[in-house]
Amino acid sequence: MRLGTSQGIWTQTALLAACGALVLLTLPSEPGAFGLRDAELISLLLTIQMLAVTYLSSAVASSELALEGEKGIPDLAMSAFPARTIAAGKWLSSAGYALYLVAILLPLVVLGTALRGGQMATVAWAGVLTVVVATAAGVWGAWLGGCFDSEFARTMVHWGALAALFGGTAVLPDPLWAASPIRTVNLLVHSGWQWWMGVVGTVYLAISVLGVRLIALQVEAARAEGRGG
């Protein structure tokens, strides 16, 4: 649904164009402009992938980015599907969309990384981490979309949650800063994959499962309220 609509296509085109422009603009155009081994540029590329995919996943799920045919929790609560099915469907659509975005970004991310002599394993692990974090953000975005009737309040809370996810976690003390997806990606580029990054991924997976449970509760509460009303 998210892939075939014109808004969805324009959204992914904008994402690809931005990443493509980044790859091109950071090419060393003249001698001495950039080192081709510049790990910072790989880190920048993978961070932008993380930010963009996570934002799109949560913004689409919360209806902040309105895509034709995308149904929020209040609409789905009116359907005949069981609450757990609706919640699992939201998890699946978030994970699928994040996976799709990471997949279509893959050639550009690989180009940017390979140009600078980066490891393809780094791209793979960063992709996995991005999908897991974006899935969690998508599920929680869907839940937030069901919590607020006001578009303004929903947008504010959504951006606040994103700021907490990317900014707040980055300033946490050691070892809690590991919860920061940006710092984890940065470390992944500079030091390679480490076991605790798997723990971080598992935690975000658990957070997404918790979001599924919250959505199910939200659907059941909406239906109970409907029956009560």
Add this chain to the structure above:
Amino acid sequence: MTSAAIAVLAVVAFAVPVHAAPDRLLTVASLGYDGRVRLGAWTPVWIDLVAPPGGVDGMLQIETSGPSGQAGTSFAVPVRATPGALLRVFVPVLFNNARSPGTVRLHDRLGQVASLPLPRLQPMDEIVAVLSAEPLGVEGVAGRLAGLGVAQIEPEALPPVWQAYQAVRLLVVRDLDERRVTDQQRQAILQWVWSGGRLLAMPSGDDVRHLRGPTLGPLLARAGGGVGLGRATVWDHDAALPEHRGRPIQERAWERVLAGDLLPVAPGLEITVPQDRGVLPRTQAAIGMLVLAYVLAARRLSRFLAGLRPVSVVATVLVLAVATGAAVWVAALARSAASGVVASSVIEGLPGTGHGLLAVAARSAYVDGEGAAVVGGRDLLLRPSVPARLRVVHSDETSVEGGARGVLLTGTAIVPLSITGTYAAMPGGAEVTVANRSGHRLETAWVYAAGRAQAIPSVGPAARIALDDRRWQVPGRLQRADPNPALLAWAFARLEAGAILKEEPAWLLGWIRDPAGGLRWGNRPEPPLQLVLVPLSAP
């Protein structure tokens, strides 16, 4: 001529009597200037080699020690000789450790054949090299100058490459048997003086034949003694005679001729070398087209995938796999194109010689795997700018092997440069005439005079250019892009500081692409580009 001379000396049995002990394959015939060297400067080393019973086809290598005794740069020359043949091999070497200078090794295809540790050296700041059978009284004057040593040398010990005079402040020639000097050694003296070297000649008693001989004749024929950047002085008396030696007037004459420090060739050129090669514009354009094509293709892919049919999913995976593979391939091509040598090359015209002094600073810039050897063009003697564990091979070209990425190399050569010109100031402007017989157009040219620069069109074989007083620019704020702005700024700074030739009223600057002065990255020639500085004389 420089590298060719080394090759000839190395590969062909040299017809000089060799006094090697028969039980030793290697003997040091001459080391520096009678054992005196300047650490870090090109030093002449002559090795006598007796070919073993099976002959030899290999390398004579001098492995030097670094300043702290660690392995330093090796200098190698290919050698080939029949059994029992006697060779005298010349190797220009950079020493960095006087106490333990290094070891000479002879290798053939099967391994090491012989080795010989080099004796201790006498480190000096500068050397007065003297060709005289009699003492000249210069020792006392030199002794009063800190770091200056006097070395009595034989004609056979004269280096056949001009760069090996790097430590010599003055070459004094009183006795010279022309039969003991080769054409390469004569050429080296001539080119050294062109490049800034100072030579003093005098009669030997009443014998003045050597002053008109093939070695000194071309240098002393020029009135005033100015030859290129250097100076050749001739005394009309023999300083070895008792009526001159040690007398105050003679000592003052020595002081005058020894005054002034040696000027380094192209100081600071290293800072103008770019850190990396850029990605070529055509490679950038190709990457841009591929990225654009992929972004557009992804739009169609998205519509195709929206139905989530198995065939569309499989097709999407295939397209993404192909695109990702293509990205890896394109990146590898771009990285390969970005590997090679980055260099700053400048040729300073040597007035009255028809030649120029080429100075090169270069750096290996590669991003994958092992770096290739950096090979200098004919006559270019390359060296690491700081002690480094490299191998410098002198054959018909100089190549530097095993250079890690980023190691800076410098090199010098005397190259033909047939560009002359005049500068005439006029009311409201000036007129420049140029005769360019170099065979190369002078691109993106400038005229520099009195601290200002004016852009001029490219210069072909001949040009007469009118300069407008309103079009002068300050060198620090030039309004035109040049191929290597850092190198141009360096040249203008040298001109402003009067560090090149103060007496010239104006200079012509421009870029030429002469493959003879270029570098190679392994077997791949690098695009040559040299900044040429030509003094413009008054008409």
